[in-house]
Amino acid sequence: MPLTNSAAGYGSLTKLFHWLIVILFAAQYIGGNIMVAIGFNAEFAGIGTNTYYNWHKSLGLVALLVAVLRILNRRVGELPPWAPTLTTGEQKFIHRVEQVFYAAMLIMPITGWLYVMYGHYGVNLFGVWEMPRPLPRNDTLRDVFKWAHIVAGWVLLAAMVGHIGLVLWHSAVKKDGLIKRMM
Ligand code: HEM
Numbered sequence: 001m002p003l004t005n006s007a008a009g010y011g012s013l014t015k016l017f018h019w020l021i022v023i024l025f026a027a028q029y030i031g032g033n034i035m036v037a038i039g040f041n042a043e044f045a046g047i048g049t050n051t052y053y054n055w056h057k058s059l060g061l062v063a064l065l066v067a068v069l070r071i072l073n074r075r076v077g078e079l080p081p082w083a084p085t086l087t088t089g090e091q092k093f094i095h096r097v098e099q100v101f102y103a104a105m106l107i108m109p110i111t112g113w114l115y116v117m118y119g120h121y122g123v124n125l126f127g128v129w130e131m132p133r134p135l136p137r138n139d140t141l142r143d144v145f146k147w148a149h150i151v152a153g154w155v156l157l158a159a160m161v162g163h164i165g166l167v168l169w170h171s172a173v174k175k176d177g178l179i180k181r182m183m
């Protein structure tokens, strides 16, 4: 399988980044909702709130790095043609959803980082390194980026439901093997 995209299909780097982001986003949604739901000084499954926050922020920054590599990789080679079983309407829908995905891959971690920087909460990367806080404390901007992070999270969730729903519809009902293009 070629490393980069070509007319014959997605390259192995695209597939690797695609599934890495799926795993990272799943961890972010599960961990993010647990930490917000349990509140401060609490525990869930033997893990404390602080640990959830540290890991959420740390994995989020790893996801930002993967997203940048993924965007660079998408510019290399040639995108494969649409799957022949997709209707024109589905192609337009997928195109829009992919735009939301690429924007969200940057917006989610950047709004999260700006939120904790303006709140002066800091990032303790995987519990081993207290990262610098280059921005001054500003409670208004903290709240703006907190809500941007939460609202973008809901928009991304809606896009994911559409994307996964379409892939499942093609793979399970139409049985045209769409999922194989990303395996
Ligand atoms: C791929 C990246 C990320 C995704 C998908 C993501 C997703 C989420 C989700 C789903 C929540 C729960 C929102 C709610 O319902 O309240 C959340 C909360 C939060 N995220 Fe992220 N996040 C990401 C990256 C980051 C980063 C990089 C940081 C900071 C460096 C961060 C900081 C936070 C904080 C502090 C909260 C708690 C918000 C609150 O107090 O309600 N996130 N995130």
Ligand code: HEM
Pocket: 014, 018, 021, 022, 025, 074, 083, 098, 101, 102, 105, 160, 163, 164, 167, 178, 179, 180, 181, 182
């Ligand atoms: C279980 C979840 C998922 C499944 C089964 C899945 C499956 C697929 C499949 C089969 C394709 C190829 C479609 C085609 O023929 O062009 C694809 C493409 C794509 N998927 Fe997913 N996907 C999932 C989750 C996600 C998530 C969470 C994202 C969020 C970033 C995402 C972003 C993309 C993008 C941007 C493409 C276009 C190719 C690229 O530029 O990498 N997918 N996905």
